[in-house]
Amino acid sequence: MPIRLVTFDALYTLLEPRAPVAVQYADLFRPYLGSLDPAAIRAAFKPAFKRAQITAPNAPEHFWTAVLRETALAAGADPAALAASLPALVPAALHRFSSREGYTLYDDTLPALEKLRGMGVMTGLVSNADARILDALADLGAAHLLNPILLGERDGPPKPAMALFHRAAVRAGVEHFGEVLHVGDEFENDYNAAWNASVPAVLLRRPGADAAAHREDEAPDAQLAETVASLDEVVTHVELANKPPRPPRRQRRWE
Structure with a gap:
């Protein structure tokens, strides 16, 4: 799919x-x-x-x-x-914490969003952050590449409830949840929650001490998740999923 x-x-x-x-x-x-x-x-x-x-x-x-x-x-x-x-x-x-004073984009964020949209794939946000994160994303030049946008405090209940994932699909006009891919760094709120909502997901494992500290209380089951190390790998994942199937090979007739 x-x-x-x-x-x-x-x-x-x-x-x-x-x-x-x-x-x-x-x-x-x-x-x-x-x-x-x-x-x-x-x-x-x-x-x-x-x-x-x-x-x-x-x-x-x-x-x-x-x-x-x-x-x-x-x-x-x-x-x-x-x-x-x-x-x-x-x-x-x-x-x-609502501007570039407090936040910075990862180097792969804008290129990945632009590549996906160039492939005809919609890109959205499903987050439990408060609305100030939208101001930060706008100040950093990324907000215009995200639509639909669903926030737990505004469109809740928040993750890990299934509602945000389902509402994102509906707002994007996607009829089958299997045509959505969710990407996040938290096992319970992103990867596990998305799959529980019948939305495929990959777990982002960025290197760095600050990112690792953010997930220090993670469940052991996270070791079993399908992971990517960057958003470049997400683009590759989508390219492979959306690659047209090869036509069946014609059998050569022997006389």
Whole structure:
């Protein structure tokens, strides 16, 4: 079955933080809170993020206020200085992580999207990132190559639910889920979730310490997934899938 639509996850698939997130947070904190150890920030960030998902309102400003507050406090920030600086810290963080200031595209992102579209294959986004990722992709010159765009917070429920994958196919006018290929770096939210939705998928395994740290809690089953190391390999995968079948060889008649 030919592939008519390729959907991509966003973070660590199409783009990555320009520097590790903990280093960028340390840079944001420094003018207001002094030097905080990036290792301590890194250890504090994930628990703070998970708690905010449960306790904080859905509005980005309130959510990221909670994340920044808990991360800085756990990393050793002075509570009074933090309370005084949050009105400036939160807008600075929201701006950084909605632009090229905070993110950069992988070298293969634009060439792969352009090659796929040149082959007549649609390219879309299926991500659990908040809507600021669209501003970052636009600032980096990639958003116009992605349609349809489905976000968990806006078009949910988020991955690993099946809805985003199915809605992407419907919006693209693709009738058979088998004509869609999903590409992402997370086993549960991308590879396994897509296959559970009857959408073929490949698991992206980019090299690099930051990308590896992003998937450090991964399930052992990820070792069994079909993987690619770059978006160039995704293009090759689609080219092979869409290659016209060879006509049957005519048998030579012997007299």
